[in-house]
Amino acid sequence: MLHAFGDHDPADPDPWAALAMDRSLPFDPEAKAALLRDQRSPSRQFLLPFVRPLARTTIVLAQIFKSVFPRFPHAPRFLHWMIAKGMKHFLTPDANRLILRHFHLGSQVLRFIADNTTPGFRPTLEPMQPATIDDVRDNLFLKHDLNIFNFLIQLNHELDRRGGEVGKVERVDFNAIDPDAVQIEDMPKGRLNKIDLQTAIELYTPAYAFWLTDRDFWRAANSLQLDETIGLYCARITGEEKHLAMITNAHPMVPESTLKAGFRLVLHGLATEVLHGFLCELKAKQAAQDAAVLSA
Template identity: 55%
Template sequence: MKPDPFDAPHDPRDPNPWLANYLDQSTPLDDAVKRAWLADSASGSRQYLLPIIRPLARTCIVLIQVLKIAMPKKWAASLMLHRILAWGMNRCLSPQANWLILRHFHLGSQVLAFIAANSGVQVTLSPLTPMVIDDLKDEVFLKHDLNLFNFIINLNRALRAEGRTLKPVPMAEVDFSMLHQPALALQDMPHGKLNGIDLQSAIEIFTPVYQLFLTDHDFWRASNSLQLDETIGIYAATLLNSPQHLVLLNNKHPLVPMSTLRAGFRLVLHGLSTEMLHCLLMEMKDAQEAARVTARTVAF
């Protein structure tokens, strides 16, 4: 594994921007995740490959959209798509990129479970917990998008049926039991000679591939699911009574669908927002446990 960019001595006349971002603690992000994220962002792949790939990928999105006009509306090859994605991840993506992608499914499932557990109603969940890249072949990317929409539909149907809405939960009573760090190790990710493509470049490459092998409807739904970041953020902020944390969100306004051209960039923001929300919840979980230990000690 290549060394991260945070070990070199600090030069006040040439400060390292990645070191500044790493040391900054204004936003919640797990330390190991921040190091992996910034090391990946500081890679030569992102610096030199991404500026070439991004306009090409967006051009492909436009061309594929035109091609879809002539293709059967229900044509799709989801299983083939996921095999291609898994093949590319195993052979081409950086260890940091693969680690962050696998983590995302675990964290997303935990966040939905957290909201469900504290909502006061029964909600059916379909957690996704891939442990190795090949687990993604089971249409995990597609299922992730479906889970978001199904969760919102099922949660709000249950709330409406009981005439309820989400309300703040006293911190001492918040259920954090489903939250934990996934048992995924960065060192276990593929480290081949070609495993060097950074996360953002990979997502830009994968986006038109995703579009090509899914129906136009499925691709639009996947793109629009990114704007559910605000919805999920509002749910969590309501339960925790902490609306100030919504400032971290960038994928907003789910009632105003955005163009699919920027889906790759917005997907990166989606991943980062999920990591930050999970980190925030973990910090609150630790604080709750510390308060309980203190209370038991005082009582004793």
Template identity: 55%
Template sequence: MTARPFDPASFDPKDPDPWLALHLDDSLPFDDKAKAALLEGNRSYARRFLLPASRPFIFVFFVLVKIFRRVFRTWPHAPKTLHKLIFWGLKTFARPEANLLILRHFNIGTEILAFIKANVPGVEITSHPLRPMTLEDLKDNTFLQHDLNIYNFIIELNRGLRAQGREIETPERIDFSPISDGDFDLEAFPDKWHNFVDVQTAVEFYTPVYALFLSDHDFVRAANSLQLDETIGIYLARILGSDYHMSLINNHHPMVPLSTFQAGFRLMMHGYDAEALHGHLRQMKRRQAVEDAMAGGCQDGDPARQPAQVP
């Protein structure tokens, strides 16, 4: 499964396709398939018509859930039921492009945390990698564990650094081995007539459902975790010795929590942030490989072994 292609040959100067322009633009370090999947969803009927028409009803449902949670703060707490509902909904209604982006997100999130861990040696961090390759894998509390992973990682990392009187520093040689450079081996997703919902519409619909089936404490914690994108970006800046990628981050100021009513949109931006950061790390990994190859060629003194330039 891949998103439908954007054909440059279809360009009409009198009626330029805005989605084609964004697809061809390379100002952001986005994976090509992920970008095509996101843009294909953006120009779909569901995103352009169903989502705006549904937002008032989603908001009312969200308000009712919040009122309910003022009274019943811990009941119901049914993460397994929640994940089964998410699995069923994605399998039944989500576009293949939406499912691609969702499964990619857990994999690239795991790689970003593993990259930080690999470049901060001497600190013990318990890992719980998430590598869903099928929609069935999501039923194993994947969404909830994703939120727990980020908080546990930050606590264990900083607790270890404080105990040693250290800070995150740029290593002599950055270890890019945790960052993969290729497609993830994901399953072929359902693509029937009823698989029409784009990723943002799915996220907006599921946000109040998430709030209903998790305790109030767990939902608020999950919503606030979205603002930790900035924190992860700062860790990466200290490792890379550059803050260029900070301009790619949209979720900020985690110590000033935003309203949980904004969680749906911020979740979309969280996915956007993760894709951009992962893409940036992939670019740097490729650059390091080229520099290593060039250094090896120069040492051998054989011009024929010099690598071609990689964009």
């Protein structure tokens, strides 16, 4: 991957090249390359520093407004139409792919947990396999937030009914973890598709705060701290805990300020990529062990 960042100069090493070559994180190579290209873009370097303080100021104003009108306006369809339009016309192809990919990975991880804690039971959740930007218009972001809480409630209700718990599984079921199932169409590459992922998220977060109810925004912001919960479930199932070191959205019972929701959302995406990559590694390791037993 080093060639993508130019030749190496020991007197002036490229930080992005070092991150590209680093193998400490279990990360899909194409997704990692997309994230690094997006992070080193001019948009993130020069536009984000101006956008972030303005976006956070707007969140404060939206929250003041919502303290008086907590349920007005409530226009999730308009919000997602606006997000989809922005993605289609302004976001980089890498940013768009990473956004759509995130829904696929999150869905696979939740199914993985269900398969290994409550076999035969599948929580009732909204489908999360967007292939195009237009799929976002079906309230995709809002449904994603609802899925996480509904999953935890339904899963634990079923565990209580069975008298079970989340614990180490003798043979882990990895059928839900399938990177080849992530099918996304080509993304727009117009002249204006230059906005990076972080800048876009900072811009979208105030819109989320204004066009949804106060309860919807609060729930969305605090769903990010469930990274720790999902990570712990996977650690108990597999008996492996290395991925937990990458979880920075933690302590769900002590919520963070909604002002940092944009940055925390980027970290949420990173944590999901790392967790999914880690599960892919464990799946490959189990398959190799099975093959060795068969050939013995």
